[in-house]
Amino acid sequence: MNVVTRIAPSPTGDPHIGTAYIGLFNYVFAKRHGGRFILRIEDTDRSRYNALSEERILAMMDWLGLDPDESTAVGGPHSPYRQSERLDLYREHVDRLLKEDKAYRAFETAEELEEMRNEQKRKGLDPGYDGRSRCLSSQESDDRAASGEPFVVRLKTPLDGTTRVVDALRGEITFDNREVRDVVLLKSDGYPTYHLAAVVDDHLMGVTHVIRAEEWITSTPIHTLLYQAFSWETPVFVHMPLLRNPDETRTKLSKRKLDTSVDSYREQGIIPEALLNYLALMGWSMPDGREFFSLQEMIGAFSLDRISLGAPVFDPKKLRFMNAKYLRDLIPLENLTRRVKTLFESAGFAWEDDDYLLDIVDVLRPRVETLNDFVAHAGYFFEDDFSYDDQAKKKLASGQKYLEDLEREFSMLEFFDYDSVDDLVHDYVQEQGVGMGKVLQPLRAALTGRAQAPSVTDLLVILGKRKVMQRIGRALSYINAGLPDDKPQRPEKAKNATKTRHEAA
RNA sequence: GGCCCCUUCGACUAGCGGUUAGGUCACCACCCUUUCAAGGUGGCGGCACGAGUUCGAAUCUCGUAGGGGUCACCA
Structure with missing residues (x-):
């Protein structure tokens, strides 16, 4: 069987985590079977339509590396892939x-439907369209339509019996047809509803497997009935468990409870490899239990029977952990440095040699969780006029003598390579007869303005002799000036703080 | 509320009749250590409940409870 899957996002706002999640499984399933993956834009709701959204969804898929074989961007044999451009097709099928x-x-108006629902509520009946227009004669129906009266088209569902749907993960699910309402297929504005558009398009586009979220299960009988009405073969339905909010409610992922925008995770410095890997773990597991794997590895091992049906809670903490693991262990240094370089550039950092970056990324990577953390932690590698934080000041206060000694010692050191520097420092500490920390912590503070930073030897070597000498000198004059408080007491804003920081230098 | 789906540590999960119920995150402790991380070791902690099937149930069946989804001219 030639497998075809699709993802059908609605362009209504921020690219959603759920879209990435379902997209991943559709993509992987298609690729696993050598099939095609389609991206179709379901823009049939004019009231929620957002013009920028489609482009952002496409960009998200591109960022994730889930490239559709057919889409609004790359085209394909079933163009167009935007439902708003397929209106004639839906009209044609509705006419049939x-x-x-x-x-x-x-022909009921919104008010009439509202009234109907109120009455149902009063009588304690289940709400839903009661089929009141079913009995209109075709003559009357045609006449009223011809006269320009607005109308919708509804599916004539069976009044009794049952409809069986098959979910590949759950088996057969039976619905009483009395539960299935005469849903709207074509809205009064001429646009199709999801039910009609999805069924028509999935059929026309040759979709063989509909992998979507669990929330669609209860509308699957409608779709099954539609396939039957058209005498079309139904695709295989696969309903993935719904991602849940990490709070106590356990409701389906919503932007009010969690940041669901993929763009936002991207901006935070989450990398696509990690996001994809984390999403893959939501409801699926590798046969060998591995938790870290690439998209390609997932494709190579994927099967539906390893999908678990429990509702997975989206845990940003574990996402960050996985991202950190990718940054420190899984992404090759050169590759990682390329990505960080862009961020350093936009942070306004300047450097001469890219090898400098390689060293910085190398020592910082065990200490970061996101790409953005590199920028937050690397300032002192690029700026000489940094301020000293409170902890650093304390270290400096107790380190004047050591810094003076080391300034002298370093100045006499000819080769500033790792071993020479390391030997010098160790020899010096030894001859002082004190703990390493006594000496190194003030030095770290002098070099970085912080009490927490990478190994001092690494810092010395990466910064190089010139900067080391300059920074020790600067720290000594700062100590001599009595460690002035470089933070203004006045509660004014950032502008002043920056200015004062420079003055402190 | 009707209907539908789901149910293993706090979270993600392995398990597909016989296991001391395994792993990962988080948390805690210890080790390593010049700080912070990273890393190492260990710990905490779970089969929702009740029947039944079976020599034997986390695994199969039924019921109960709990959670979620859905009941739009939104998807």
Whole structure:
């Protein structure tokens, strides 16, 4: 079987985590079977339509590396891939259902429907369209439509019996047809609803496997009935468990409870490899239990029977952990440095030699969780006029003598390579007869303005003799000036703080 | 509320009749250590409940409870 899957996002706002999640599984399933993966834009809701959204969804997929074989961007044999451009197709199919008496026009206004629901509520009945327009004669229906009266087209669902749907993960699910309402297929504005558009497009585009979120299970009988009405073969339905909010409610992922925008994770410095890997773990596991694997490895090992049906809670903490693991262990240094370089550039950092970056990234990577952390931690590698934080000041206060000695010692050191520097420092500490920390912590503070930073030897070597001498000198004059408080007491804003920081230098 | 789906440590999960119920995150302790990390070792902690099937159930069946989804001219 030639497998075809699709993802059908609605362009209504920020690219959603859930779209990435379902996209991943559709992509992987298709690739696993040598099939095609389609991205179709479901823009049939004009009221929620967001013009920028489609582009951002495409960009998200591109960033994740889930490249569709067919889409609004790359085209394909079933163009167009934007539902708003396929209106004639839906109209055509609705006409067919109308002609075959499998659907009917309904002329109720929004107010009438509202009233109907209120009455149902009063009587304690289940709410839902009661089929009141079913009995309209075709003559009356045609006349009223011809006269320009607005109408919708509804599916004529069976009044009794059951509809069986098969979910590949759950088996057969049976619905009583009385539970299935005469849903709207075509809205009064001429746009199709999801039900009609998805079924028509999935069929026309040759979709063989519909992998979507669990929330669609209860509308699957509608789709099954539609396939039957058209005498089309139904695709295989696979309903993935719904991602849940990390709070106590356990409701489906919502932007009010969690940041669900993929763009936002990207901006935070989460890398696509990590996000994809984390999402893969939501409901699926590798046969060998490995938790870290690439998209390619997932494709190589994927099977539906390893999907678990429990509702997975999206845990940003573990996502960050996985991201950190990728940054420190899994991404090759050169590759990582390329990505960090861009961020350093936009942070306004300047450097002469890219090898400098390689060293910085190398020592910083065990200490970061996101790409952005590199920028937050690397300032002192690029700026000489940094301020000293409170802890650093304390270290400096107790280190004047050592810094003076080391300034002298370093100045006499001819080769500033790792071994020479390391030997010098160790010899010096030894001859002082004190703990390493006594000496190295003030030195670290002098070099970085912080009490927490990478190994001092690494810092010395990476910064190089010139900067080391300059920074020790600067720290000594700062100590001599009595460690002035470089933070203004006045509660004014950042502008002043920056200015004062420079003055402190 | 009706209907539908789901149920193993706090979270993600392995398990597919016989296991001291395994791993990962988080948390805690210890080790390493010039700080912070990283790393190493260990710990805490779970089969929702009740019947039944079986020599034997986390695993199969039924029921109960709990959670979620869905009941739009939104997807």
